[in-house]
Amino acid sequence: MKILIVLAHPEPKSFNAALYQSAIKTFIENGHEVRTTDLYTMKFNPVYDRSNFKSVKNPNFLKLQVEEIYAAEMNNSYTDETRIEQEKVEWCDLMIWQFPLWRFAPPAILKGWTDRIFTSGRFFKGGGYYENGTLKGKKALISVTTGSPEETYASDGFHGDILGILRPINRGILECVGFSVLEPEINYSVAHLTEDERKSLIGRWNSRLKNIFNEPIISAGKY
Template sequence: MKFKAVATAEDITGDVKNAEDFRYAEETKLAWEEGKLSADITEEQRKVTEADIIIFQFPMYWFNVPAIMKGWFDRVLTLGFAYTQEEPYTQGLFKDKKAMLSFTTGSLKSSFGPNSIHGDMSVTLWPLQNGILHYCGFQVLAPHIFWAPYCAAETYDNIMKGWRKRLQVLLGEEPLSFTPEDCFEKEKVSC
């Protein structure tokens, strides 16, 4: 996919419904329903549809995904295709698919924790794992983190050996647990 970091009206082929009050989510939902999303987006959506598991591999950058990957989330995981407000989280459209974050950090594991300089990694990952992946229904697997992987060849070989071992059993892993939606009042969206 030729990535764009920013989602724009150019993602839609043809006219938009309301150019005066452009709302990306609603416009891309309509374009998705009418088959008018740009070809690069529909190709990525096809890949997501066919996948049983998606591994998002990236270097952590400013405690988040790089802008180009955020652009992928914004452009590919469109309203209607990837999520609905009526059926989020465990009821979501991708409830039969698994997803996992796999990334490198620029700091050692000891730098991340409740009382460490960078804070708790689970808090850092919450917007990605719960707010994007779980919201779309994915069964989110524990992340695979390569802590400051700039190391001696022997250490690197051990890191990669562990990664290969995990990949062999990945589809059988239990997903992370999130607070069930029925613990919350149903959110009502109104304008």
């Protein structure tokens, strides 16, 4: 199978980076093909403006959706950085996002990546959304870390239900373009882990990934 793993964390010694590297190793050892996107290492520009395109539909007023559709019509005339990432997404059978939860959301660099990559005319076309989305048949999995402990993310916890917090990602971004989503991998309060706890959680992650293609998809739920 073909796997794309996207990392959004600025520290190469972080627990997120360890999970990312471990996933690459596990998939390759089990005969899968892996491509990667390390957003901070590649200094990906999350700002979405006219610089995302090589073509121009309307030079007097920037409406991004119009320019996206026009770029698709003009043989995908996006900037090379965008086009390469789009091709990775179209190539994969499974996409994994590895990131820390910052203020109940992914880092801005990852959100900016989705803004620039998931474009109309290429990923949104023909009126297809959700079950009829362009990327139907592909699976996606978010692997997220938190600063606070697990009990604070219960439905009656201090922060609230973690699945509700993640719904804008699973439903509003991934399912919206057609991905089927898998149960999120959530590691809590990672800054306070001992070395043995880190090793145990990475081992659990590796075991899960070995059987990931046998897992059932979930419904993220509507708002």
